[in-house]
Structures are given as structure tokens and as C-alpha cells.
Amino acid sequence: MNTWLSKLARIGAVAAGLAAGVAAVPASAQEEGFRLDRAPDNTANLVSLQHGAQLFVNYCLNCHSANLVRYSSLTQLGISQKEIEQNLLFTTDKVGNTMSVAMRPTDAKTWFGVTPPDLSVEARARGSDWLYTYLRSFYLDDTRPTGWNNMVFPNVGMPNVLWQLQGERTAKYEDVTDAETGEKSHRFVSFEQVKPGTMSRVDYDSAVADLVAYLTWMSEPTQHVRKQLGVWVLLFLGVLTFFAWRLNAAYWKDVK
DSSP, X not given: OHHHHHHHHHHHHHHHHHHHHHHHHHHHHHHTSSOOOOOOOOTTOHHHHHHHHHHIIIIITTTOOEEEEEGGGGGGGTOOHHHHHHHTOOTTOOTTSEEOOSSOHHHHHHHXXXXXXXXXXXXXXXXXXXXXXXXTOEEEOTTSTTSEEESSSTTOSOOOTTHHXXXXXXXXXXXXXXXXXXXXXXXXXXXXXXXXXXXXXHHHHHHHHXXXXXXXXXXXXXXXXXXXXXXXXXXXXXXXXXXXXHHHHHHTTTOX
């Protein structure tokens, strides 16, 4: 009996440690640089995912591939094969093809200084909060080859491909002097809109949330099924633990 309870205690301690480690990830990510905004969780909203898929094909798939995902997988989002063929496929692509780009890696490196990463699992690697903040943090910078820079990813080689939707902005800084050390720093204050886009700020943030939701879904299309199964597994283990506890008590009830 004591042995069984001690095992459960050790398992609980390990689980608590893992939970604490996971909870600490967003905080440490924010401490390293620009503060990240919380991304809306639209991964269960089919309309949002469909809009995100459209944005991905129209704006991201020109340079970034998603070689682990096929166009046919979009049927899981309620998009029919006919709709995929009419609205989301390029001329030579077929529904069964993976989401690849025609641009050669060598050309991409020449034009942008680096080969654009495959976005199949980028949401799992970076996190949805990072992507949501990154896509909303571009600003004009004449010192960069593309004319754009980013607060989350300084000196990034990627231009703001969504600039027509968001408009053009500049970054506003101010000089700050530390009262104790006397050290001066150049601190970011805010973005300043210099040219409006086709979307308002609220609409643009909503569109980015849809795009990030799609990228998150694309990185693991079965995540909601996995979570649902996880709940049933935990319930089963809870019931099994109860019966194992009572069985253990029955076996050892006559032992003194």
C-alpha cells in the first residue's frame, strides 16, 4: 500500500515539474526580447481556419513551402476538392501535391540572404504567440535591403508581405537615461502609421489571427483529436487507479 502511494507521489511530483517548466516558457521568451502578444486561439473555428488557409496560399506560399502538408488535407477544414482546385491551386499543382514552391533555394538565398524556412511545423517551433506578434511588428527601415525590419526578429531578411493589408508604419523611439547608472538607451515607444492599408487595425489583427490559427493547425492537424483522446485516457487511468488501489488494499488487508 505504502509502495503504491509513494509511486503515485513521485508521478505527481514529476507531472508538477513538467507543468512548471511548460508554464515558464512564455515568460522566458518574453524576457529575451520584444514582448509577445497573446494570440487568439481560433484553431477550432473552421471559418477562421479557411480564411487563414486562403491567406497562406495567397501571401506565404510564394516563398515559403509546406512540404509536409498536401492540398488535399484542406478538406479537413470543410473546403471541398472543387473549391481547392478553383481557389487555392496554382496552374501546375494538383490536389494530391504537397504545398511546395517553385522558387529555387539558391535563388531565394541570393534575393533574401537566407532560404525561407518550410512552414509545415513553424508554429510548433516558434509558438503561436511569436508568429502572431511577428506578423504585426513590421516597420519601414531604409537601412535594410528589403526596406523593412521587424521588432520581434531584428534585421530579418523577409519583407512585410502583408503590407498592402496593414499599410506602412515606422518605429518611434526615445532616448532614455537610467537614473542610477546614467547609461543611455534607445527605447522603442510605438509604431506610427504613415500610409493606411486596405484593412483597419482591428481587421488586420483578426486576419493575422486567422493565418496563425491555420499555421498552428497545419503543424499538427490532429491536435484536437489528440486532446479529446487525452481526456478519455486520463479518465480511464483515473478509474483504473481507483480499482488498482482497492485491489491492492484487498490483497494486503490480512497482512499485519
